[in-house]
Amino acid sequence: MAKREKSQPTVIPRAAASRLSRYLRYLEELDRNGVTTTSSQALGAALGVTAAQVRKDLGYFGQFGYPGLGYKIAQLTPELRRILGTDKAWNVALVGIGNLGTALLRYKGFSAHGFRIVALFDASPALVGKRVEGNEVHHVDEISARVRECNIELAVLSVPGEAAQAVADRLVEAGIRGIFNFAPALLNLTQEVAYVSIDLALELEQLSFVVTQRERESGL
Amino acid sequence: MAKREKSQPTVIPRAAASRLSRYLRYLEELDRNGVTTTSSQALGAALGVTAAQVRKDLGYFGQFGYPGLGYKIAQLTPELRRILGTDKAWNVALVGIGNLGTALLRYKGFSAHGFRIVALFDASPALVGKRVEGNEVHHVDEISARVRECNIELAVLSVPGEAAQAVADRLVEAGIRGIFNFAPALLNLTQEVAYVSIDLALELEQLSFVVTQRERESGL
DNA sequence: TAGATTGTTAATCGATTAACAATC
DNA sequence: TAGATTGTTAATCGATTAACAATC
Numbered sequence: 347m348a349k350r351e352k353s354q355p356t357v358i359p360r361a362a363a364s365r366l367s368r369y370l371r372y373l374e375e376l377d378r379n380g381v382t383t384t385s386s387q388a389l390g391a392a393l394g395v396t397a398a399q400v401r402k403d404l405g406y407f408g409q410f411g412y413p414g415l416g417y418k419i420a421q422l423t424p425e426l427r428r429i430l431g432t433d434k435a436w437n438v439a440l441v442g443i444g445n446l447g448t449a450l451l452r453y454k455g456f457s458a459h460g461f462r463i464v465a466l467f468d469a470s471p472a473l474v475g476k477r478v479e480g481n482e483v484h485h486v487d488e489i490s491a492r493v494r495e496c497n498i499e500l501a502v503l504s505v506p507g508e509a510a511q512a513v514a515d516r517l518v519e520a521g522i523r524g525i526f527n528f529a530p531a532l533l534n535l536t537q538e539v540a541y542v543s544i545d546l547a548l549e550l551e552q553l554s555f556v557v558t559q560r561e562r563e564s565g566l
Numbered sequence: 567m568a569k570r571e572k573s574q575p576t577v578i579p580r581a582a583a584s585r586l587s588r589y590l591r592y593l594e595e596l597d598r599n600g601v602t603t604t605s606s607q608a609l610g611a612a613l614g615v616t617a618a619q620v621r622k623d624l625g626y627f628g629q630f631g632y633p634g635l636g637y638k639i640a641q642l643t644p645e646l647r648r649i650l651g652t653d654k655a656w657n658v659a660l661v662g663i664g665n666l667g668t669a670l671l672r673y674k675g676f677s678a679h680g681f682r683i684v685a686l687f688d689a690s691p692a693l694v695g696k697r698v699e700g701n702e703v704h705h706v707d708e709i710s711a712r713v714r715e716c717n718i719e720l721a722v723l724s725v726p727g728e729a730a731q732a733v734a735d736r737l738v739e740a741g742i743r744g745i746f747n748f749a750p751a752l753l754n755l756t757q758e759v760a761y762v763s764i765d766l767a768l769e770l771e772q773l774s775f776v777v778t779q780r781e782r783e784s785g786l
Numbered sequence: 787t788a789g790a791t792t793g794t795t796a797a798t799c800g801a802t803t804a805a806c807a808a809t810c
Numbered sequence: 811t812a813g814a815t816t817g818t819t820a821a822t823c824g825a826t827t828a829a830c831a832a833t834c
Contacts, residue, residue, distance in 0.1 A: 359824080362825090367772065367775075368768070385790085387791080395826095396827060397791090397827095398828065398829090401794085405792095409793065411791075411792050412791080412834055414790045414791050429778075430774060431778030431779075445669040445672040445673065449666045453666065455750060459770070500774070523781075524773040526770055540776035542770070544764060546670070548591075550722075550746055551650050551651075551652055551679060552580075552762050554651040554720070554744070555583050555650045555651055556760035556762075557719065557760045560760065577800090579800080605816090618802075618803050618804065621816065621817065624817090632809085633808070633814080633815050633817080636814085636816080
């Protein structure tokens with residue numbers, strides 16, 4: 347069975363990419379437990395998707411399995427890291443050093459997956475020049491210079507909604523490649539900049555919606 | 567045009583419910599700007615979806631518009647709140663008062679949308695009994711008693727991945743209706759408990775994936 | 787070899803978009 | 811009234827699942 351990736355990169359459903367991360371997490375767990383081989387059946391069962399889904403998702407990127415045997419964890423794991431781009435370390439800027447920003451800075455999950463927060467920015471004079479978790483906070487005016495200087499490719503945005511677009515514009519102008527946005531705002535970005543956004547209140551509202559719907563269904 | 571909701575609750579796509587929250591946000595903004603009327607066309611253009619999508623999404627829940635006129639913001643806004651369940655205040659428990667938990671506790675976006683964090687829990691003896699933002703931290707053993715006592719329906723989980731399932735089990739046993747999970751763990755929950763989960767590292771990995779894909783496309 | 791499981795094509799399912807009669 | 815826009819049905823598009831020949 348061929349071991350090389352696809353030359354024709356068909357359009358990949360976003361949901362498939364998200365599942366790839368989950369497969370990787372589970373493979374890492376299996377590896378820690380000393381398991382060396384798995385199958386689309388086993389992976390799917392563990393993560394609540396069908397075996398066909400697993401094979402289809404992997405199939406977007408190449409042929410990684412062995413018919414009759416399944417997948418070798420030691421082989422598939424680095425392939426998934428390569429596909430997801432986490433086979434290298436990323437330099438990340440953190441803009442907005444408030445409660446959420448500080449929590450994100452301290453969050454171990456980012457560094458554990460190769461994301462290094464190497465520069466902090468804030469607009470508040472009270473914060474600029476201070477050190478947070480060993481990193482100096484710079485003024486947002488310095489974004490452009492430092493993003494280039496430190497080879498920063500990704501930015502995490504945890505500023506107030508009103509400030510988000512202006513900061514995003516600076517980041518884009520500085521040549522950032524992707525923005526992870528926590529501000530409750532719709533950002534207008536050029537197509538070249540990748541974009542992932544989380545609106546915490548909106549997500550909690552989704553929970554409220556589902557609970558409410560079920561209460562109405564059962565109560566009536 | 568009829569003004570009443572559907573009696574037959576067809577299955578609602580999850581993506582549609584998420585857009586509902588966005589429509590509501592935008593209507594609130596329009597209202598602040600003194601706008602009184604809008605249309606599916608205008609709403610869709612502002613949020614990057616088609617007018618047909620907007621009408622279809624609203625159509626799952628009833629008839630709220632006026633042909634030829636559009637939607638009256640003063641009417642549609644409370645309807646959306648009612649649909650999403652944010653026309654009432656929710657009592658929320660916060661379990662795990664670490665960096666992220668504390669940031670979530672201070673986050674103004676939750677209370678602004680009617681979510682009141684009314685009880686804090688942690689397993690650490692160093693934290694139990696302390697006050698954080700004016701709220702006493704209770705031991706996780708007290709979850710069951712306090713969830714019932716304070717009429718808590720939702721819980722935010724910001725505990726380490728290893729602890730998540732055990733805490734979730736306690737919450738379910740205490741009769742919680744929905745869990746908003748930040749722990750990087752797959753939770754096994756009964757069907758009756760609603761569930762929204764955010765894995766921060768996984769989301770950042772999605773950003774890395776998109777950036778990597780584009781670099782490979784353009785670089786080769 | 788016989789059994790198991792892959793990769794991939796075809797069939798199904800669900801969500802989005804287009805079209806249009808109804809109507810403000 | 812004429813113009814605009816809804817609610818809804820039908821058409822399209824995309825993603826998931828099933829099926830199965832290839833093959834370890």
